[in-house]
Amino acid sequence: MILDKKKYDLPKGELERYYGLPADVNFCSKCVMSNQRPASAIEFKHTIDSKKTTMAFDSEGVCDSCRNGEHKDRIDWTKREEELLQLLDKYRRTDGGYDCLVPGSGGKDSAYQAHVLKYKYGMNPLTCTWPPILYTEYGYKNWKNWVDSGFDNIAWNRNGKVMKLLTKLSIENLFHPFQTFILGQKNLAPKLAAKFDIPLIFYGENEAEYGNPIADNTTSLRDKSYFSYKNLDDIYLGGISVAELKEKHGLGYADISSFLPPTEDEIKGKNIEVHYLGYYLKWTPQEVYYYAVENTVFKARPFRTQGTYSKYNSIDDKIDDLHYYTTHIKFGIGRATYDASQEIRNKHITREEGVALVNKFDGEFPDKYFNEIMEYLDINPDYFREELSNRFRSPHLWGINNDKDWKLRHTVMKLGLDD
Numbered sequence: 001m002i003l004d005k006k007k008y009d010l011p012k013g014e015l016e017r018y019y020g021l022p023a024d025v026n027f028c029s030k031c032v033m034s035n036q037r038p039a040s041a042i043e044f045k046h047t048i049d050s051k052k053t054t055m056a057f058d059s060e061g062v063c064d065s066c067r068n069g070e071h072k073d074r075i076d077w078t079k080r081e082e083e084l085l086q087l088l089d090k091y092r093r094t095d096g097g098y099d100c101l102v103p104g105s106g107g108k109d110s111a112y113q114a115h116v117l118k119y120k121y122g123m124n125p126l127t128c129t130w131p132p133i134l135y136t137e138y139g140y141k142n143w144k145n146w147v148d149s150g151f152d153n154i155a156w157n158r159n160g161k162v163m164k165l166l167t168k169l170s171i172e173n174l175f176h177p178f179q180t181f182i183l184g185q186k187n188l189a190p191k192l193a194a195k196f197d198i199p200l201i202f203y204g205e206n207e208a209e210y211g212n213p214i215a216d217n218t219t220s221l222r223d224k225s226y227f228s229y230k231n232l233d234d235i236y237l238g239g240i241s242v243a244e245l246k247e248k249h250g251l252g253y254a255d256i257s258s259f260l261p262p263t264e265d266e267i268k269g270k271n272i273e274v275h276y277l278g279y280y281l282k283w284t285p286q287e288v289y290y291y292a293v294e295n296t297v298f299k300a301r302p303f304r305t306q307g308t309y310s311k312y313n314s315i316d317d318k319i320d321d322l323h324y325y326t327t328h329i330k331f332g333i334g335r336a337t338y339d340a341s342q343e344i345r346n347k348h349i350t351r352e353e354g355v356a357l358v359n360k361f362d363g364e365f366p367d368k369y370f371n372e373i374m375e376y377l378d379i380n381p382d383y384f385r386e387e388l389s390n391r392f393r394s395p396h397l398w399g400i401n402n403d404k405d406w407k408l409r410h411t412v413m414k415l416g417l418d419d
């Protein structure tokens, strides 16, 4: 069922653009990413200012991530490792106390981070986990094997009832199943670091790869308002304000505090530095994968992930697959586009191969866990597929083919409705 067909049947110049996305769809000439990609994984409200927050393409049509990738080849990694050693020497503790915090799920990246910090550089990391909403069996095993390979871990099992409601609201209001999940995940590490007096937080790859605007190598919690808040009213969860959450859903501060950044009081007087290990060590996803397999018994998903061709990225939550389905609806960018772009940058596949993979897998409906997720969230599966997912298709990206099927107007293979 297609609602509001007229909207999608207008001349190009009159087609509505949702989320402030750029009017013209372009694809990077090096990878397969499009210029419709939001720069931040977290959308607080349901608008994106395209000037600030979609990924930039330069005059030669190359995306930011590819330019960063080229830059990586010119980096003196020996010198960067020396910088790391200096940093670690400054904070390394020998009295048994934790000297760094590694947030992660036990996926390949966090497994690698924690393992090199402890066993190669002699640090004493505490690991912390914001667990998936719906663990996959192999995701849970990876987490367990990670901890069993030699780490203390705090798994923050937030209020399940609230997580469920916020996820449902995030889907209904933003079509972004992980919006509140990501917020909680991001905010957990600084709060724990403050609580346990841990001076260093290590994330993995520099987030510029995924387009986070706070991608400088180091940030101090005290300098970044991003990590703390003064006014609770400025915060939106699942597309609605904290005040509305209280009024309509009866959620008070105690219910949502797990999702919020630390308060200024919580981090007062604490000197916590945030670093990306990917700044200091050359980060190649496939090598990181092999390292994790060898050292923390990491196992890839036993079957291909729907919507893409890979088996080892983001596999611990059953909702992951659905999340990438929503990015395909909203931005025309599915999971194969993300995976292939990264592998092209790392020279594991050619652009031509990437284009073929995107053409084959992007936007594939993730039905494997779909009914289970809908049941868990109490959302009618037909409502999701027939109504909700169509409501979020921007007319400048999607058209109607033969009066009945949705089709992207532009694809990287130039097979779109308007190509």
Ligand SMILES: [Zn+2]
Pocket (backbone or CB within 6 Å): 028, 029, 030, 031, 032, 033, 062, 063, 064, 065, 066, 067, 341
């Ligand atoms: Zn690119």
